[in-house]
Amino acid sequence: xxxxxxxxxxxxxxxxxxxxxxxxxxxxxxxxxxxxxxxxxxxxxxxxxxxxxxxxxxxxxxxxxxxxxxxxxxxxxxxxxxxxxxxxxxxxxxxxxxxxxxxxxxxxxxxxxxxxxxxxxxxxxxxxxxxxxxxxxxxxxxxxxxxxxxxxxxxxxxxxxxxxxxxxxxxx
Numbered sequence: 001x002x003x004x005x006x007x008x009x010x011x012x013x014x015x016x017x018x019x020x021x022x023x024x025x026x027x028x029x030x031x032x033x034x035x036x037x038x039x040x041x042x043x044x045x046x047x048x049x050x051x052x053x054x055x056x057x058x059x060x061x062x063x064x065x066x067x068x069x070x071x072x073x074x075x076x077x078x079x080x081x082x083x084x085x086x087x088x089x090x091x092x093x094x095x096x097x098x099x100x101x102x103x104x105x106x107x108x109x110x111x112x113x114x115x116x117x118x119x120x121x122x123x124x125x126x127x128x129x130x131x132x133x134x135x136x137x138x139x140x141x142x143x144x145x146x147x148x149x150x151x152x153x154x155x156x157x158x159x160x161x162x163x164x165x166x167x168x169x170x171x172x
Contacts, residue, residue, distance in 0.1 A: 003032055005084065006081070006088025006089075009089075010089045011045055012052075012092075013043060013045050013090050014046055015042065016043050017097065018042075018096075022126065024125050024126075025041065025110075025124050026125055027039060037137065038139045039125060039130065039136050041143075042059065056068070056093070056095060063112050063120075064112060066099060069098040070096070070098075071097070077092045077146070079091075079092055079139075079140040090140075092140065108124070109123045127147060131144050
């Protein structure tokens with residue numbers, strides 16, 4: 001098993017929100033014992049000289065072998081977190097993504113490998129089943145609240161109306 005640790009510098013990443021029947025596609029995040037501690041939407045690090053849009057499309061192509069379409073402007077979020085005692089710091093571009101029509105339509109889960117060889121499982125999750133007793137957490141920690149506020153009309157429409165200036169970020 002690969003033991004992942006946060007990088008010791010600020011990373012700029014792009015993650016994609018793909019919805020199926022109101023459920024969010026997210027990959028399992030495991031602790032060092034191999035237990036699922038949470039889930040996180042798919043995506044990855046933006047390479048030097050690459051836009052967030054190009055990076056997000058590249059990540060889905062590398063991980064799932066598909067070309068996605070991006071919808072709207074990105075939600076921006078600063079994510080400061082601790083994993084297995086190590087602190088991580090990310091600036092995130094978060095966008096809704098659309099899959100090609102037939103992609104993974106009849107699958108409940110998607111298995112793929114990261115660049116480092118780690119085996120990853122992604123599934124669709126109902127937001128109501130995340131961050132509850134006995135269920136996995138949604139990472140980044142603030143994402144569920146932002147999504148629920150946007151869905152309920154308490155925040156700018158996700159994602160087109162959100163700008164870096166309108167997004168509140170907090171240290172967790």
